[in-house]
Structures are given as structure tokens and as C-alpha cells.
Amino acid sequence: MQPDPTVLVACLAVAVLGILCLAIGVGRKRRWRDPTRLFSWSQKLQLIHQANGRCEHKPPLWFRCPAPGTEADHIHPWSRGGPTELWNGQLLCRRHNRRKSNHVPSPLYRWRLGRRRKKY
Numbered sequence: 001m002q003p004d005p006t007v008l009v010a011c012l013a014v015a016v017l018g019i020l021c022l023a024i025g026v027g028r029k030r031r032w033r034d035p036t037r038l039f040s041w042s043q044k045l046q047l048i049h050q051a052n053g054r055c056e057h058k059p060p061l062w063f064r065c066p067a068p069g070t071e072a073d074h075i076h077p078w079s080r081g082g083p084t085e086l087w088n089g090q091l092l093c094r095r096h097n098r099r100k101s102n103h104v105p106s107p108l109y110r111w112r113l114g115r116r117r118k119k120y
């Protein structure tokens, strides 16, 4: 028994459409990213000045990290659409920058950071 040629053509068309969709990325979640990945030197200097050179990490019920801030970090991660702009930057030590990774901080964290910065 021979398969119906129209069924073969339909299957071929579906396969070609599937391959085309994969090739152009239809259905894939795309996230905007700032084309500038790293903070500039002047932005880093401003972050250092703003934080008095200290890491800005502070646990909820503890003191601010005493280590010197050595890395400019995106508060809202660059990989998740955070822009490389001064308002989205914070100064962290290497340990806290690695620990934060690409986690999006809570609105409470941002609010507390803003309040702390007024006291620096």
C-alpha cells in the first residue's frame, strides 16, 4: 500500500516550517540587553566616590560589609535587562559580587540601598 502523496507533502511542509521557526527564533523569549556591558572608568570612579570606597552590601540585621569595594555591579543584572547606567550601579567587594551573581534584588533591597546612600 502506497502512502497518500498529499499526506507526505503536508508532513514535509510542517517539517520545513518547524525548521524555519527554529532558525529565526519564533517563540523564543528575547530580552533586551544594553549594548554596553561594562561600566566606564568615570562611572566606576563615581560609584567609588559615592560609596566612599567601601562595599555597599549590608545584610538585613547586620553592619555594612567592611571590605573595600573593588567591583562595579549592576543592581538589576545586565543579563536580565539592567542598563549600564550610574543609577543601576553599586560598588561591591569581590565576594559579595560573586554571591549576588545575576539575582534581581527585591524592591526592599533597592529602597534600603537608597536610604543607606544618603548616610554615606
Ligand SMILES: [Zn+2]
Pocket (backbone or CB within 6 Å): 055, 056, 057, 065, 066, 067, 092, 093, 094, 095, 096
Ligand atoms: Zn562586601
